[in-house]
Amino acid sequence: MTTLPATALADVAQQLTSGGRGILAADESIKTMSTRLEQEGVPASATTRRDYRELLLTAEGLSASISGIILCDETFGQDLADGRPFPVAAHELGILPGIKVDTGTTALPGHGGALITEGLDGLGARLASYAYRGAAFAKWRAVFDVHTVTHYSAGANGHALARYAALCQQHGIVPIVEPEVLCTGAHDLSASVQATRLALSALFTELVDAAVDLTGIVLKPNFVTPGLDAPAVPPADVAAATFAVLRELVPAEVAGIAFLSGGHPTSRVCAFLSELAAIDGRPWPVTFSFGRALVSAALHTWGGTTSEVPAAHRVLLQNCRDASAAAAHPA
Numbered sequence: 001m002t003t004l005p006a007t008a009l010a011d012v013a014q015q016l017t018s019g020g021r022g023i024l025a026a027d028e029s030i031k032t033m034s035t036r037l038e039q040e041g042v043p044a045s046a047t048t049r050r051d052y053r054e055l056l057l058t059a060e061g062l063s064a065s066i067s068g069i070i071l072c073d074e075t076f077g078q079d080l081a082d083g084r085p086f087p088v089a090a091h092e093l094g095i096l097p098g099i100k101v102d103t104g105t106t107a108l109p110g111h112g113g114a115l116i117t118e119g120l121d122g123l124g125a126r127l128a129s130y131a132y133r134g135a136a137f138a139k140w141r142a143v144f145d146v147h148t149v150t151h152y153s154a155g156a157n158g159h160a161l162a163r164y165a166a167l168c169q170q171h172g173i174v175p176i177v178e179p180e181v182l183c184t185g186a187h188d189l190s191a192s193v194q195a196t197r198l199a200l201s202a203l204f205t206e207l208v209d210a211a212v213d214l215t216g217i218v219l220k221p222n223f224v225t226p227g228l229d230a231p232a233v234p235p236a237d238v239a240a241a242t243f244a245v246l247r248e249l250v251p252a253e254v255a256g257i258a259f260l261s262g263g264h265p266t267s268r269v270c271a272f273l274s275e276l277a278a279i280d281g282r283p284w285p286v287t288f289s290f291g292r293a294l295v296s297a298a299l300h301t302w303g304g305t306t307s308e309v310p311a312a313h314r315v316l317l318q319n320c321r322d323a324s325a326a327a328a329h330p331a
Contacts, residue, residue, distance in 0.1 A: 009216030010255055012136055012174045016096060016218055017256025018285045020328025021067035023176075023218075024320070025260075025291035026056050027100035027139065030074055042304035050078045055302055056295060057086070059313040063094035065324035070098040070139050070176075070289070076130065087134035096136040098176070101126060101164065105143050114153035117142045117160055127171040137174040137218070140164040142203075144181045146195040146227075154202035162206035169216055176258070176289070178220040179203050183262045185227035192224045193241055200249040214253045220289050221246070222262050223272045235268070239275035243282070252283035259286065261293035266319055269293050274326040287327040294319045 016023060028036065033052070034044030042048050053075045056062075069090055076099050080089050090097035103119035117140065127138065142157035161177045168175035179199040181192060200221065207214065224242040226233060246257065259276075261269045269290065277286055295316060302312035 009169060009172070009174055009213065012096065013216050013218050013255030014285075016067045016137060016174065017258055017287050019067075020287070020324045021063075021065055022288035022290070022320075022323055022327060023068045023070060023098070023258050024056065024062075024066045024294060025070045025139075025289055026053055026075070026295065027070040027072045028291070029072060029104070033072075036299060037304070040299055040303050046074065046078070048304060049074065051081075051304075052299065052302070053078075053086070054080050055309055055312055056298070056316060057090060057093065057095070059316050061317060062320065065317075065320040066095055068096040068098050068137060070100055072100050076133070076135070085133070091134060097134055098137040098139060099130045099135045100141075101130070101138045102140045108153050108156060111150060111153050112148050113145070114148040114150060115143050115145075116153070116156055120160060120163055123164065124167050124171070127167055127173055131171045131173055135173055137176060138164075138168050139176040139178060139220070141178040141180055141220075142199070144179065144195055144199050146181060146185065146187045146191045149181070149195045149198055151198065151202070154198045155206070157199070158202035158204075158206035161203055162210035162212055165207060165212045165217055166210045169213055174216055174218060175212075176218045176220050177203065177207070178260065180220075180260055180262065181222045183222065183225050183228050183264065186229040187227040188230055189224065189226045189233055189237070189241055192222075192226065193245060196222065196224050196245050197249065200245065204249060204251065214251055215255055217255060219250060219254055219257045220260055221257065223259055223264070223269065223276075225262075225264070225272070228263060235271040235275045238272045239279060242272070242276055243279050250284065254284050256285045256287065258289035261288070261290040264293065266290075266293040266297075266322065270322050270326040273323070277327055288323045290323060294323065
């Protein structure tokens with residue numbers, strides 16, 4: 001195994017988050033992806049999951065707005081219809097391939113429903129294999145609910161994220177660290193502020209203690225918003241609240257920040273991002289790492305029908321262009 005120097009890790013992290021391009025999250029688990037296919041009337045199988053991810057990756061011109069694509073283990077090991085492995089095809093298309101490496105969440109005992117993300121066992125060997133097969137970056141997601149997050153749960157998840165990030169860098173892979181505060185529920189903006197502060201504070205304490213090189217990571221946080229069932233606030237207020245938390249807790253040397261969409265509609269997360277990108281004095285580039293906000297309409301348009309692939313490509317590309325414009329061209 002050849003470990004990339006810190007400068008190379010930093011270059012990849014910057015490539016993922018700069019220039020107005022963002023990261024396409026296509027890493028749904030087999031169970032989740034199968035459910036989404038079936039909801040669109042597409043029989044779920046390894047082949048149809050492959051066909052759907054191939055549809056996303058091969059949209060002509062995708063690399064103009066997408067710098068990287070996150071895949072799950074199944075897809076990472078599959079070939080396109082033309083025989084090229086997914087990571088090879090991604091590189092050839094000008095898009096960095098990434099891999100989701102956590103194994104999901106489970107209840108944190110004794111902490112009222114708080115969750116802990118698992119997947120550290122054997123992670124070093126898995127990362128070595130992914131690096132050998134062309135992975136440029138990886139992703140690990142921690143999940144927090146505003147009603148159950150505690151100092152302990154934030155610290156436990158921050159510790160796992162830091163161990164994961166250190167292992168990634170040891171294997172020449174840029175880690176995306178994702179501490180997601182869920183936006184489900186009716187909580188107000190201040191509750192999201194408090195939960196996000198708690199998650200980020202614990203995360204960066206653990207990253208520093210683990211000697212993770214912050215110039216070679218990408219942070220993937222939530223926007224600080226009220227719950228989806230609460231009254232909405234203007235995008236400018238979301239951007240201001242989000243930036244205030246990030247400015248306080250995210251060190252300037254972090255390579256870049258790629259926001260998750262968290263279930264918000266495409267137009268709304270693009271508005272959040274555009275307002276945030278317009279704020280002066282940011283020490284880090286900001287962009288997107290959206291999943292459903294970019295792909296849901298394309299999946300619906302395709303519906304498993306080969307003749308609808310061009311129409312699905314058009315929908316996908318337009319959503320990606322809108323997100324890229326929000327990151328590159330402030331409101």
